[in-house]
Amino acid sequence: MRRYAFFPGCFIRVRLPHLEALSRRILGELGVKLVDVENFTCCPEAVSLSVDKMSWRVMAARNLSLAEELGLDILTLCNGCLYTLRTVNQELKGDEELRGRVNDALSIIDREFRGLIEVRHFAEILIENLEKLKAHVERPLEGLRIACHTGCHILSPPEIMGFDDPYDPVILDELVEALGAEAVDYDLKTLCCGWTLSTYGSREASERLLASKLNSMRRGGATAIAVICPQCFHQFDVGQASAARRLGVEYRLPVFYYLELLALAMGFSLDEVGYRYHRVRNREVERALEVAG
Amino acid sequence: MRSPHPLRARPIVIGVAEACLRCVVCCAVETHFCHVQFEEGFDERYTYVYHCLSAPDPASNPGIWLCTACHKCEEACPYETSPLRFIEAAKAEAYKRGLAPRLLTGIIAQITSTGYLFPITPSTMRRRAELGLKPLTTEAAEELRQIALKTGLAEPRGEP
Structure with a gap:
């Protein structure tokens, strides 16, 4: 590289x-x-x-x-x-x-x-060097079922961004599967995380959106979420915690920035990747990662 | 006397509104679902995009600030119009007229005074130090201030 x-x-x-x-x-x-x-x-x-x-x-x-x-x-x-x-x-x-x-x-x-x-x-750098990335995987994340959220602004407009299909993005799924985890499909995959709605719109609307998206991920069988954008990370972490509290529903879907997942697959511990800074945690996911280690 | 339509000087943008047939593909079809549809009052019959395009004075419509510029509406439109261009033109006009939300003017002031989108708090600095990261500095913001003066971004706007 x-x-x-x-x-x-x-x-x-x-x-x-x-x-x-x-x-x-x-x-x-x-x-x-x-x-x-x-x-x-x-x-x-x-x-x-x-x-x-x-x-x-x-x-x-x-x-x-x-x-x-x-x-x-x-x-x-x-x-x-x-x-x-x-x-x-x-x-x-x-x-x-x-x-x-x-x-x-x-x-x-x-x-x-x-x-x-x-x-x-x-x-983009990682997908272009996928074989090299795979060579760094020391403990595959087997047993982790991940809903991938690529995010809006890396997808559109496709003639400028050129990263993936905005209607059916799969590259983040490929990156996740390269780590030994399973990327699950879900019906609201291309729906925005709602960052702008939570900033300029109503909190209720932002929470309705998050609830729909998280329910869709759960229906797909996900136990965790992967993102490649900090705003999306924040929305699915802090936003999920807030929505769960206000709506009285526990989604318990921890979100990982992709490089955190990569670090875990490279042998880093949850503490080393900064998991202590996450709001949404799930003991079952933590156990699965410990078993993988 | 009522002032001329604020977007009249932008014929291409007005064309977006005139071309819209309310087919609702841009907002209500799941694969290009507009996130603003989750706000109260929008559904597959009355969409966010139509709400923006049909406002008598688009610049004073608070709904324009909900757009995140994801481009999904323009990619979906079967008539190849760009609701995003319309909304961005309305935002620009609103900013000129002092109709932008205080949150937005605050964000712009934050960027041009520090170089960062978010305030740098003692907790930020503490956490960066804990992680062995360099402290954040704001010297580069001076160049942004000069740019804002040159482009007119820093000019005072009317109060909302």
């Missing part, structure tokens, strides 16, 4: 730093060299900054220009960061007039977008 400008994203750096620490360690063990870029800022987040697309583009182009200076592609841990940085990168590479306007704004801080790099999500 190779060197990348490491872009963990605000959510992980501020709210879920245990995932940053684990990602550095696990990706390092797989041979991915992560280079820190001190001046990276928020990507910026696309839903909020959609009120001013030019500012969104210029701030994203600033981050891209920092990686260009190092001659490195960006590797991110977040679907939202991937959406912003890849979309802007592609727009500016393909539209000279727009690139000129963005660079005019960037000139105020003596920076320039040149269109020299690509933006990658860690899941």
Whole structure:
């Protein structure tokens, strides 16, 4: 594998730093060299900054220009960061007039977008190196039945994101099965986690959505959830705990960021992957992981 | 006197509203199910997208802020319209007119003053230190402030 400008994203750096620490360690063990870029800022987040697309583009182009200076592609841990940085990168590479306007704004801080790099999500790197990943599995996660939630912003628009089929995503399932776990199918697989609804909408609606999604996962036979996006992780963890309390229903579906599952399969303990920071836990799942170890 | 329709200057966007036949594929078909359909008042007869497209003044419709830009509606539309473009245009207009929710203006202020989407709390710093991670710094935000001044993002807006 190779060197990348490491872009963990605000959510992980501020709210879920245990995932940053684990990602550095696990990706390092797989041979991915992560280079820190001190001046990276928020990507910026696309839903909020959609009120001013030019500012969104210029701030994203600033981050891209920092990686260009190092001659490195960006590797991110977040679907939202991937959406912003890849979309802007592609727009500016393909539209000279727009690139000129963005660079005019960037000139105020003596920076320039040149269109020299690509933006990658860690899941893309892993699926491209699946055999190498399998070689690192020391204790297969047998007995774990996992509902995979790929998330919206790595899937759409497919002509830009190019990761998987937005209507029938299977790549995360492949990654999970490479660890020896079983990826289960469920009918609401492509339904959003509801992050924006919980932020700008009503708590009740967000909980109704979560209840539908979690029930669908349970009907599919899942005992745990896998995600590749920190917002989705937070929604299925903290959101699930809150919805379960308010609705009086226990779903008990612990959620794992994919790199946590990979670490477990590589022989790390639950404590080493940061399971103590999770809100939703399930003793049966913990036992299954202990048996696997 | 009532001001002109705020999105009139954007004919392509108005075209989205005119092209919509309320077929409900964008919101109510399970494989492209819109998450906002879980809000009270929406069902397969009255969808979120139609709610946005049919508002007399789209920019003052609080529902526009519920869209997460997942693109599912535009991928599903059999007439190849983009409800997302309409909603984003309405959001931009709302921001200009000072109609954006305080939460959103707060998020923008947070990003341009610290460089991060979320506030950095003592607990964040403590946990990062426990995990052996470098502390977070905010110096880079100065460049975002300069960009915001240049692009007009930092200009004062009307109060909602």
